[in-house]
Amino acid sequence: MKMEIWCGRCSDGTFRITINDSEANVRFVEVKMTPESFANMLANQPQECEGQVVNLPRIGKKKLREDRKCIYTGADTSKAAIRKWLLETKKEEGWEMNDQLSTQSSIGYDHKNSNYIIRYSVEKWV
Secondary structure (H helix, E strand, O other), X not given: OOEEEXXXXXXXXXXXXXXXXXXXXXXXXXXXXOXXXXXXXXXXXXOOOEEEEOOHHHOOOOEEEEEEEEEEOOOOOOHHHHHHHHHHHOOXXXXXXXXXXOOOOOEEEEOOOOXXXXXXXXXEEX
8 A cells, every 4th residue: 555654743733644545535544642652762762652544444445526606596605504405415425515605616607597506525445
């Protein structure tokens, strides 16, 4: 399995080591340690630290992503209302919806047809 490892110092002064599965494009290990523990680890001394393991069902799988668009039929055009509407009306079995609507083109107004066009994506790991 091809992986990526990243290490950096955080604003709280701790060091974090993160391991990602490159194929699945997910983080699955995150370790947090003090600067002293990090230095001792580099000197080949075992160190106790805090950590978490996440996204195990996705490891070793390939991430599939597809873009979707739809016409929004609601009256409230706030991002929160549109996210809620998407989750209630456009959920697809086996797919996870990326409902962040964070790009400039996520919510567009079609002047010709007088309606809103919503662009979002769905993901799954196979």
